[in-house]
Amino acid sequence: MKVKKVTLKKISKDTLGSAKRLRSKSRSRSAKTRYEISQEQFTITPLQLLREDGTTAGKFTLLSAEQIKSMYRFMVLSRAFDDAALKLQRQGRLGTYGSVRGQEASQVGSAFALQKEDWLVPSFRENASCITRGMPMKGLFQYWGGDERGHAYTESMTTLPLSIPIATQLLHGVGLALALRYKGQKNAVLAHVGDGGTSEGDFHEALNFAGVFKAPIVFLVQNNQWAISVPRKKQTAATTIAQKAIAYGFTGVQVDGNDIFAVYGAVSAALEKARSGAGPTLIECVTYRISDHTTADDAKRYRNQEEVDAWVKKDPLDRLKKYMLQQKMWDAKKEELLQQEAATLVSAHVRSYEEEPASDPKDMFAFTFASMTPQLLEQYQSFLDVSGKKRDPNILEKVEGGFP
Amino acid sequence: MAIMTLLEAIRSALDYELGRDPNVLVFGEDVGFNGGVFRVTEGLQKKYGEKRVFDTPLAESAIVGISIGMSINGLKPIGEIQFDGFTYPAFDQLISHASRMRTRSRGKFNCPLVVRAPYAGGVHAPEHHSESPEVFYAHVPGLKVVVPSTPADAKGLLLSAIRDPDPVIFFEPKKLYRTAKGEVPDGDYTVPIGKARLVKEGKDMSIITWGVMVSVCEEAARQLAQTGVDVEIIDLRTIAPYDVATVLATAQKTGRVMIVHEAPRTCGFSTEIAAQISEKALYYLKAPILRVTGYDTLMPLYKMENFYLPNIEKILFTAKKLMEH
Numbered sequence: 215m216k217v218k219k220v221t222l223k224k225i226s227k228d229t230l231g232s233a234k235r236l237r238s239k240s241r242s243r244s245a246k247t248r249y250e251i252s253q254e255q256f257t258i259t260p261l262q263l264l265r266e267d268g269t270t271a272g273k274f275t276l277l278s279a280e281q282i283k284s285m286y287r288f289m290v291l292s293r294a295f296d297d298a299a300l301k302l303q304r305q306g307r308l309g310t311y312g313s314v315r316g317q318e319a320s321q322v323g324s325a326f327a328l329q330k331e332d333w334l335v336p337s338f339r340e341n342a343s344c345i346t347r348g349m350p351m352k353g354l355f356q357y358w359g360g361d362e363r364g365h366a367y368t369e370s371m372t373t374l375p376l377s378i379p380i381a382t383q384l385l386h387g388v389g390l391a392l393a394l395r396y397k398g399q400k401n402a403v404l405a406h407v408g409d410g411g412t413s414e415g416d417f418h419e420a421l422n423f424a425g426v427f428k429a430p431i432v433f434l435v436q437n438n439q440w441a442i443s444v445p446r447k448k449q450t451a452a453t454t455i456a457q458k459a460i461a462y463g464f465t466g467v468q469v470d471g472n473d474i475f476a477v478y479g480a481v482s483a484a485l486e487k488a489r490s491g492a493g494p495t496l497i498e499c500v501t502y503r504i505s506d507h508t509t510a511d512d513a514k515r516y517r518n519q520e521e522v523d524a525w526v527k528k529d530p531l532d533r534l535k536k537y538m539l540q541q542k543m544w545d546a547k548k549e550e551l552l553q554q555e556a557a558t559l560v561s562a563h564v565r566s567y568e569e570e571p572a573s574d575p576k577d578m579f580a581f582t583f584a585s586m587t588p589q590l591l592e593q594y595q596s597f598l599d600v601s602g603k604k605r606d607p608n609i610l611e612k613v614e615g616g617f618p
Numbered sequence: 619m620a621i622m623t624l625l626e627a628i629r630s631a632l633d634y635e636l637g638r639d640p641n642v643l644v645f646g647e648d649v650g651f652n653g654g655v656f657r658v659t660e661g662l663q664k665k666y667g668e669k670r671v672f673d674t675p676l677a678e679s680a681i682v683g684i685s686i687g688m689s690i691n692g693l694k695p696i697g698e699i700q701f702d703g704f705t706y707p708a709f710d711q712l713i714s715h716a717s718r719m720r721t722r723s724r725g726k727f728n729c730p731l732v733v734r735a736p737y738a739g740g741v742h743a744p745e746h747h748s749e750s751p752e753v754f755y756a757h758v759p760g761l762k763v764v765v766p767s768t769p770a771d772a773k774g775l776l777l778s779a780i781r782d783p784d785p786v787i788f789f790e791p792k793k794l795y796r797t798a799k800g801e802v803p804d805g806d807y808t809v810p811i812g813k814a815r816l817v818k819e820g821k822d823m824s825i826i827t828w829g830v831m832v833s834v835c836e837e838a839a840r841q842l843a844q845t846g847v848d849v850e851i852i853d854l855r856t857i858a859p860y861d862v863a864t865v866l867a868t869a870q871k872t873g874r875v876m877i878v879h880e881a882p883r884t885c886g887f888s889t890e891i892a893a894q895i896s897e898k899a900l901y902y903l904k905a906p907i908l909r910v911t912g913y914d915t916l917m918p919l920y921k922m923e924n925f926y927l928p929n930i931e932k933i934l935f936t937a938k939k940l941m942e943h
Binding site for chain 1: 643685690691712724863
């Protein structure tokens with residue numbers, strides 16, 4: 215991969231520039247090969263700022279040392295959360311869980327680029343993005359532990375709940391973005407999806423709508439190479455996912471998704487572009503899902519260990535740590551303290567999750583609509599009857615008949 | 619009070635609410651410049667501008683999907699799906715997200731959106747243009763389903779739907795767009811969601827129905843009156859949540875119940891109504907509950923639709939059987 219310069223302006227220019235190059239390339243050839251446009255004409259130059267050995271082409275000036283350390287902290291917290299979640303699941307203390315190991319740069323780096331009033335529209339595998347966004351780990355444990363109250367903990371009102379259906383959430387992002395613009399707010403939306411999600415119809419409808427309406431949104435594809443057992447090559451015949459943006463009339467960018475600087479840089483530039491009214495961007499983060507798809511999956515059935523080992527060497531946490539050590543902003547002592555902090559924090563949240571009193575079953579009825587319908591009131595009373603609980607005197611009179 | 623068609627009444631509700639609430643947006647395929655394929659939204663873009671009333675690409679899932687995002691972010695989107703049968707591509711967004719956002723987020727987010735779609739048959743339209751899919755949506759917890767049958771109700775129910783805090787599917791009986799005429803109250807006029815309308819009082823038997831079938835049942839009732847049968851007609855108006863109290867009251871009063879709808883019979887909404895009556899008013903009944911519905915076939919193309927649809931003949935035939943008990 216080519217190593218690019220490291221300022222925001224430059225990144226912005228590069229990311230936008232790549233589209234310009236593509237356009238002019240297509241145009242110049244179109245006269246000759248009007249009916250034979252090949253994929254090679256839509257090549258995308260991948261963006262990498264931080265090499266695997268932790269070096270860069272120059273000093274990274276886009277972020278302050280404090281911001282870089284903060285990013286690293288979120289990555290470490292996310293990994294500690296992830297490890298704990300996997301253990302809890304194996305012990306039967308958490309439901310089926312989807313690990314984010316290996317994708318921390320892509321998630322933390324992109325969420326870190328958001329301003330408070332920007333919206334985050336997560337996919338289902340977005341625990342690290344949500345942690346970076348301020349969602350308490352307790353809430354995430356609760357959600358994966360089968361308790362909907364987990365999503366009520368969303369600290370920031372501008373983060374949607376995790377979306378289990380694939381790619382459908384991208385359209386919500388477009389709607390949020392159009393509403394931002396309608397209300398005259400100069401903010402933007404970041405919507406995540408996986409490589410598998412790019413095969414869904416809603417992916418294309420979302421990109422098409424965003425392109426037509428120039429919605430202030432950034433679509434971020436985490437291309438982690440596998441959609442359960444289906445490899446990226448069987449997901450799409452396109453050479454890159456980034457180039458799909460061209461069909462919808464906006465820029466596509468491919469970044470090294472394990473390079474947090476590249477992710478942050480590309481997403482920052484794209485969000486800035488969206489906020490300025492210049493429309494959407496598609497960013498493909500090339501990364502890897504180190505763990506199984508979820509705890510219900512066994513990735514050994516469909517992928518080989520050599521492939522996994524090669525990607526483990528590209529670990530996004532190691533890479534940033536190496537950089538920080540080289541820049542003398544980090545040392546073994548700081549690392550130890552951070553690991554301790556992460557372990558303590560995760561334990562506290564696990565405890566808090568497990569000590570939370572059980573939900574009131576009334577919530578099931580109460581949150582279906584803004585207020586309970588006669589049918590729900592009746593069914594709730596029936597639930598109380600059958601479980602030997604006292605009827606709710608406040609709503610008893612409203613119910614006619616009985617639910618057997 | 620002005621005399622309006624059902625179509626004009628819907629337009630007047632949209633106009634009123636666009637004028638009242640700057641967060642209301644109206645959009646869909648052809649709804650802007652062309653005023654919709656039925657001209658329901660004619661003139662609204664000219665009056666409110668392209669920012670408020672606009673055309674979208676042809677993508678039903680997207681129309682509902684962006685409505686979800688807009689409604690979460692404080693707007694009141696009214697998306698139009700061009701025909702009943704084209705709500706199916708948007709089914710996933712409705713059942714996977716619009717209906718669940720409140721529960722999923724424990725009340726933190728909700729989707730107060732309206733999806734409008736012309737509904738039901740009888741206008742000689744192509745395939746997928748004449749369907750009655752109300753029960754699909756009525757089965758989904760978290761969605762409200764409304765079907766007006768008079769111009770006044772169309773206005774009153776639509777204003778309620780737009781102001782409702784939950785997602786509402788608003789099915790507009792397309793056969794009645796220009797044929798149903800009536801007085802429509804001026805200004806701010808609402809009809810509550812979830813309350814049935816007593817169309818006609820009667821003592822011998824009850825017909826429970828909605829949409830286009832209300833007027834068909836009214837004509838059947840006039841003919842039955844000539845044979846000495848006094849029919850009570852209930853227009854359900856809202857399929858989800860529906861007015862069980864009124865259904866039970868009429869069943870208890872007349873002891874004979876017929877349910878009439880255009881959708882196929884098996885698992886049609888009549889099934890739920892009949893079950894409720896049998897659970898709670900069985901001993902008031904003098905006869906089995908009978909149904910006049912579409913058949914368990916696809917809605918046929920228009921040369922056969924008159925065989926498929928409930929009509930006066932079928933209603934009279936069934937009424938006779940009901941009265942024999």
